[in-house]
Amino acid sequence: MRDLNMDESKAVELYRKHRPRRFCDVIGQDRAVAQLEEMLKRNRVPRVLMFCGPSGCGKNTLAYILRRKLGCGERDFCKVNGAEARGIDTVRDIQQRMMLAPMAGDCRVWFIDECHRLTHDSQSALLETLEETPSHVYFMLATTDPGKVIKTVRGRCTEVVLKAIGTEDLEKLVRSVLAKEGRELSKAAS
Numbered sequence: 001m002r003d004l005n006m007d008e009s010k011a012v013e014l015y016r017k018h019r020p021r022r023f024c025d026v027i028g029q030d031r032a033v034a035q036l037e038e039m040l041k042r043n044r045v046p047r048v049l050m051f052c053g054p055s056g057c058g059k060n061t062l063a064y065i066l067r068r069k070l071g072c073g074e075r076d077f078c079k080v081n082g083a084e085a086r087g088i089d090t091v092r093d094i095q096q097r098m099m100l101a102p103m104a105g106d107c108r109v110w111f112i113d114e115c116h117r118l119t120h121d122s123q124s125a126l127l128e129t130l131e132e133t134p135s136h137v138y139f140m141l142a143t144t145d146p147g148k149v150i151k152t153v154r155g156r157c158t159e160v161v162l163k164a165i166g167t168e169d170l171e172k173l174v175r176s177v178l179a180k181e182g183r184e185l186s187k188a189a190s
Contacts, residue, residue, distance in 0.1 A: 028169035046158040047133040050141040053162030059142040073104030082114040091125040115141040116148035130156040
């Protein structure tokens with residue numbers, strides 16, 4: 001086995017390559033996974049979910065897994081970075097496009113990452129959108145700071161709370177990825 005010593009670009013590839021594709025592969029978020037699986041089992045997935053938790057805990061990963069479980073095709077999935085596309089025009093674009101039928105699946109999903117970074121006016125406009133969600137549309141919001149999401153928007157969401165990944169789970173994850181890559185953890189890192 002080779003020693004782990006790679007540049008950042010290869011590290012970025014690793015997180016994409018080894019991102020869990022199934023709920024059973026998610027490490028350290030048992031409660032959140034159980035909550036989502038129960039929703040699916042009962043066929044009662046809310047139209048608006050908010051994934052809350054610290055950076056790097058799996059909010060995006062769980063949203064991606066759930067969108068596949070809901071039968072949302074790649075062309076019907078739209079990710080919005082709330083830190084970059086913060087304005088009301090972003091919400092207006094969603095409002096126009098959400099009325100369109102799915103192109104390649106059973107539903108359309110809008111995933112708004114860093115939703116707390118949307119402007120107050122954008123969040124207010126989003127509220128109306130969340131209240132009038134068509135039956136073929138789901139919204140998944142993700143935030144590291146739910147306290148900055150206006151109360152009326154939070155009130156329309158079912159929260160899925162994630163926790164920071166513990167040291168033991170993190171070590172398990174790193175060792176698993178390294179084994180898949182045919183590498184070992186260097187002495188300096190262990």
